[in-house]
Amino acid sequence: MHAADLNRVVYYSKDDLAGSSHLTKGESILRSSTKSNYTDINDVLELYNIKKYIDNDLFLNSWTPEDIIAFKQKVNEFGKIVGQFMSTIDDNNVLQQYSLTVREYIDSFWELVNNQAIFKRISKVNFSTILTDEPHLIYTILTHRSIVDQYNSELKTFLLTYPKSAEILLSIYEVKQEFRTKQKYLPKSLTIEDKETIISNYLESSNVNLNYVGLIQNIRNKTDFKVSDKIRLKAKRLQKLETEQFFSENNGMKYGVSISFIDNATKIKDGYMDNLVANYSYSLDYIKQHNDNYSLFENFKILFEYLDIQNRITLVSKRGQMGVMEMLMGVHSQNEYRVGIVFQLSEMTSQAQIVAYDKVVSDLNKSLEDILHYVYTSKFQEIYGYADNAHLSIPSATNSFFEKVRLLAPEFESVLKQFKLFVEDGYIDFELLQISSSPSAIKDIPSLNQKKYIYFNEDNEIIVGCANLFFSDQTGLSYVEPFQNKNYASFFDLLENEVVYFDNYEDYQKPKIDYLIEKGFISIDEKGVIQITNPERLIILKDLYFNEVASFHHYPINFQEEVNRMAADNIVFFESTLFSKPEQSYLNYFLNKSEFTNGLDLRNSYLHGTQAKPDEVQKHQYAYFTYLRLLFMTLLKIEDDLLISQETTPNLN
Known part of the structure; x- marks a missing residue:
């Protein structure tokens, strides 16, 4: 069991928001004299983590250019200290040194074992002992290719019996990663048949995750990972059984749709929500009065809003x-x-609409x-x-x-x-x-028309970032005095409805505002009010942000002209197909x-x-x-x- 030490410096990633607090912890080490001899592995691994911050050009705002130069030279010394200490680790002391490593430095330990080829000095018996004692360590081990290659047979044996191996395989081959994750490697001796056995055994185990069972049904076979139709069927039946059991034991959230066609309606269409049931009503008189085939066809747009x-x-x-x-x-x-x-609610609605309309x-x-x-x-x-x-x-x-x-x-x-x-x-x-x-x-x-659809150029990171600042509900720019109680969904909605002063924002919020000023999207007038510099461009970006596509020919001429300028600026691009x-x-x-x-x-x-x-x-x-x-x-x-x-x-x- 590894103890925790939350007071030590830990490097997570270049984009981690906690980086400044860790750099603050490490500043005293950077400014102090380097020891001549290190005996605690955690002191050494802390130097390694501090070095990673400096190597990635992450500094505190309070540091002077002279500080940064000095610290860069200092971490070069850290590198030598780390290398010398880790070179002393071999099969005789690896179990002891690893047991002393605090929890926060487990990843760093194995990263150095991999990068400095220390694994060549660690026997397969001791490696297996560590892995058997800490099975969850497999998630870290598999991110290091050289270690995986070194202990190929041991890792294969482990994966064939580890209860979560199927989830590991699915995370590698099938799961969509929402965040940046390290690539995982599998032992080369693990065959396609082995992988299929792991999946099959998982479905028969007593501790399955329904999310992964759902993935197994729809696995896209690859050259090195395949499952048979029998296993897919096994997954399908298991998910159905577990889902039915869950809903029989739990009163989950229920939602539905009600469709009605009524006489003497005051509106041709109306709708409201009632306890998560969407209720839609349509004027039967309107339909009867416009009962030619073409009008009945157009109702899929006019009434049902397809x-x-x-x-x-x-x-x-x-x-x-x-x-x-x-x-x-x-x-x-x-x-x-x-x-x-x-x-799901939209699908239920449209299906109910067409079935009822058919009658x-x-x-x-x-x-x-x-x-x-x-x-x-x-x-x-x-x-x-x-x-x-x-x-x-x-x-x-x-x-x-x-x-x-x-x-x-x-x-x-x-x-x-x-x-x-x-x-x-x-x-x-x-x-x-x-x-x-x-x-x-x-x-x-294809389409008969050129420039049929407009799409966001996702490769333009500056524009993507600016769009997120304007339209995302996660940036915090819409939450500002004196408008906090109005609950605006985005910065754009706030600017569209209120007179907002730059000084309304706290200092920690202003860098985002400054960035949008720098990129030319907003300006500050002589009264200190935030102004949108190009409303047409921002409205187009909002359309693309929420709908993922826009129709060029359905924009007024001034918006079409702006779209052409945006295309010239590499913000958007066109395609001409029948369907977007x-x-x-x-x-x-x-x-x-x-x-x-x-x-x-x-x-x-x-x-x-x-x-x-x-x-x-x-x-x-x-x-x-x-x-x-x-x-x-x-x-x-x-x-x-x-x-x-x-x-x-x-x-x-």
Whole structure:
């Protein structure tokens, strides 16, 4: 057992916010005379940690340039002291020296063992003894490649029996790391079969973490890490069993959706929350008064708001919709489509909307399928001059849901291919379409319009940092007297609504303000008031920050001009596709597993016959209405593309 010593200097990382307090602790050591002989390993490791601060150019603001020069020379001496002391560690004294090492310096100890090749002087027996006594040490050991190579066989034996080895494997191959973590290395003798055995044994153990069980179901196989379908099924069944047991024992948070269509409504649409249940109501009179097929089609935008004012699909999962706790809790695959409560509620809502709307439309002696067919094969030609041979087959009302999905799935792909040919050639050549049997990737469906979508240049670290300062709710810049009680979500919201003086801020907050001034986003007027220097640019950045994409042609001309300047400044870039990147990901999540391991894979399951059995009606009903939703969204997106092209090229017809 290693004792703790919180009064010693510890180096964590260059970005660690506690660095200044540790440097303050170490200042007396830097200013004092160096000992001629060190006997305490912790004194030596403290010198090593102090040296790492200075080597990474981390200094106290109170230090003069002369201090810094002197300290840099001083830590060179520290390096020699550390090297000399560690050279005395061998198999005879390693157990004793390691037992004396305080908890805060365990990582430093093994870092030096690795970097100075001390492991060559430590027997495999003593190494195994240390690891057996402290199994959790494995997480540190695996970050040092040379140590892993030296004790290859011992580490393999350990991992095959360690209860948490499966979680280690998943953290290496599958888990998305939210923070910077050190790379882990595995012993080369650990085979693919060994890794699969570790995963299988974990699922049969008595102490499994459901977060990791969920990852196992959707592992993306790699050349050196694979699991069989039997293990995936084992994980799926275990998660279902454990989840059902959890909810039977605990009254967790419950939320839901209520959809109603009412007569004599005062609004065409309304909504409110009641005990985490979203209640939406729609005017039945409005629908009956506008009951032609095209108006019924447009209700997916007007009433159900599948698209926003820029004709972006609103149902996509957005990082900004997830709270901090949702982002940090649990483990997540680097290849999964991240969803939170907002997304889940949105999906429940949109599914309930289309199922209920189907009944309303049926009472009007119409069908959703007929509406889709009419809009795609007739209305688009009439309004926008779309191809007059556009084709869409629809299932019969007598078909089962199982049959309907299998009929509609290829028609969805056909619509995408038809539009792709129309963009490329100006017409649809069905003979050419039939020759190309492979499906078109969602990302490859082009747009008729140049500069269709605007994206944030994530490589521009300065702009990313400035955007976070303006729009994140974690910067603290919105929390300032005398506006603290108004709970503004961001610095931008505060500036948009209040007259804010620079002197309102505390000294510790002002460096962030100074940074935004330096980068030209804000200025201080003669009265000391903070002013936004370029409102259009900031509004565009806000749009991109929260929506992850913007539609160039839906901006007014002055904003388009500003976007062009931002592109010239390497702040944004353009792409021209039918669907934006967030929309592509949303569709891929439902249709396939090309992008995400947790995708529903509706397309492939029905194409290859791996869907639910025909008598599992509820599952097929869900799949069918999901396909209908995606097809309505797709036609709305095609209409947007045709409309933009018509407005920017008047002679399209």
